[in-house]
Amino acid sequence: MDLRFTAEENAFRERMRDFFTTQIPADIREQVQRGEHVSRDQQVAAQRIMNAHGLAVPHWPAEWGGQDWTPVQLYIYQDEMQQNCVPAPLGFNANMVGPVIAQFGSDAQKKQFLPATANLDIWWCQGFSEPGAGSDLASLRTTAVRDGDHYVVNGQKTWTTLAQYADWIFCLARTDPGAAKKQQGISFILIDMQTPGITVRPIQTLDGGVEVNEVWFDDVRVPVENLVGEENRGWDYAKFLLGNERTGIARVGVSKARIRRIKQLAALEHVGDRAMIEEPHFREKLAAVEVELKALEMTQLRVVADERKRDRALPNPASSILKIKGSELQQATTELLMDVVGPYILPYDDHEHGSNEPPVGPEYAAEAAPTYFNWRKISIYGGSNEIQRNIVAKAILGF
Amino acid sequence: MDFDLSDEQRLLKDSVDRMLADRYGFEARKGYRAAPEGWSRDIWAQFADLGLLGLPFTEEQGGFGGGLVDAATVMEAFGRALVVEPYFATVVACGALLRHAASAAQMEALVPGIAAGQRVLAYAQVERQSRHSLTAIMTRAERDGDGWRITGEKSLVLHGDSAETLLVTARSAGQHRERHGIGLFLVSADAPGVSRRGYPTQDGLRAAEITLANVPAEALGDPAEALPILEQANDEMLAALCAEAVGVMTAMHAMTVDYLKTRKQFGRAIGENQALQHRAVDMYVSLEQARSMALYAAMMASDPNPLERQRAMHAAKVQIGRSGRHIGQEAIQLHGGIGVTMEYAVGHHFKRMTMIERGFGDTDSHLAALARLGGLIAA
């Protein structure tokens, strides 16, 4: 056993850091560091730079832009990206639909979609959840009925992240309502958002932003070529998709970057005559989170090291641990930032509605409460922390 | 010992509850917030009709002679409904300050207008670097004939944008952070030299940044020794906030239990999972702890021994903060996606709870202060 990185791995880390800190525009990274959303254009710009250097989709098959890296290299790449506040390549593209198309799609689909997906020429959104199908995704009711060489899609999706930016949506829809089990009879279908019959309604989240949407399908005609893989096998592809993001979900690098920022800001804020960062109690609170984060990082590395021995098509139940702890720690950092900001978390900066006034209080205060509110989502989406616990209970503890 | 409300208090509670049930649904509240001032003058008039605006003042002063339990009863109901009108600013905060600081003549000039709903007040205390301190005051008060002139900048003034009258803390003597030298002053919001910038707050209320440039003012009480009164009034504000928080938590807990019973996934109510029942039970335990501590706060806020009073208020705010955070985070989590949207009530309660937890001294600062005072139990 040797827990240290090899000399090659350390050199690789240097290379990644150098790339991220010199090639990704500083304004984008600073915006991420401040905890602000990046715009569609900024997301596209960052991903295209990465793609031009072969770094947008390194985990894909080599013929579609992948790098054949070891799991450790992939981990280092992600860690450096997160620690240096680089917006990750759009998850719907890089981690969700891309790998599914690469694995199960037709040759025509691969040619049509994969290069454009890697380069974010197509912005994808994920049409899985429905009002009645959240944790119980398999109970989804959107239907796709075959009519000649088209499917006719009807139904409603919800919580569709950034559908307002999306060019295409990948959907789960029911193609065989008579199937014996509800997981059977579901298909994985790609739909152009410009198709007539699609309506997008924004849903405002607690931070005041518009990040999720309802998407309605009313007799939407989709060419049968847009079916991925086989009809009625969509559930298998969805499971593959959801199991694909294994280690990145802990977002240890994101939490590290936030703790760095919290420390910088805590040197500026004063409690009485003393800088906040000098307060023993505050330092202990920070240190306690840092301890847990280190433990999580080591856990993540164990999962990464284990990857080589596992069947890559099967989700690793240990990734549920990463999701649970990783989300809790990310949320903990948002509370620490509010501790630092103090009373100035109160003003609501209405810049999305055209207010050009300077922020009330220190400029770093405005994002503290919205981020805390918004990041409650991290323990809800992508399989809630309760569902993750169910997975661990069943798959690891054998209940 | 009697934890039951008196007949009069029950009547008060029923009338407030009834009014809020009729007039203060989720959609109605949205409408009130959209009004130019960010709250409803019409609702304010109804509060006046119910006698709520004169509640803390004696009958001779033109009020109804309510005590801290009455105030807590109203605030708890307001917390459940997330009332956005300037009741805390005008009646709770400024009401307490006036009761302790104002002369009979000043009361006579102000209270009838407050009770009738014609005068909104705001308490301008916080300054840029003051955090939660009552003594970190840089705003200056200079004598000017019989009166005073105030110069300085006040921040995070709740409802400071719609108030007609401001109660401003300022230094007439002493150094920054010194206990001596602080006064409380009455300022008309439209006096020359007052400029205000109003803005919405994270929890759907309003606040303002206020600049005072040589503004004429009248002293309320001793212009250099107001601190004990500010502390007394601050503790009454804390007691009222604790009560409001209990209302907020009660609503979040009730919504969550209801949601667990009605939301179906995997063919049954999600609340049939015992894991989730236990989470709801833990929230309930937190809620009852908070409710008890809010009662303790209402009882102790008028305790004649300032040290005992302050210990109690620190303790209450710590419990309220912890319970509120626990209940709020769990309420959102157990609602799933719908919990993080503006379209559903629970998230708005969560935001209000967060601001109560972190306003008027956050949990850590109250815990540290209580620890400095040796805790609650003598060795």
Ligand SMILES: Cc1cc2nc3c(=O)[nH]c(=O)nc-3n(C[C@H](O)[C@H](O)[C@H](O)COP(=O)(O)OP(=O)(O)OC[C@H]3O[C@@H](n4cnc5c(N)ncnc54)[C@H](O)[C@@H]3O)c2cc1C
């Ligand atoms: C900000 C945000 C963005 C999202 N983006 C997308 C997107 O782009 N595309 C998409 O398809 N979906 C998206 N989602 C949806 C997300 O995946 C769902 O919210 C999630 O699956 C939970 O479903 P639900 O909201 O219906 O909650 P529910 O499933 O109704 O759950 C409510 C509560 O019950 C718990 N629960 C449910 N079942 C059980 C059980 N068996 N045992 C124990 N506890 C249980 C849950 O953990 C939760 O606490 C997004 C959600 C959010 C909040």
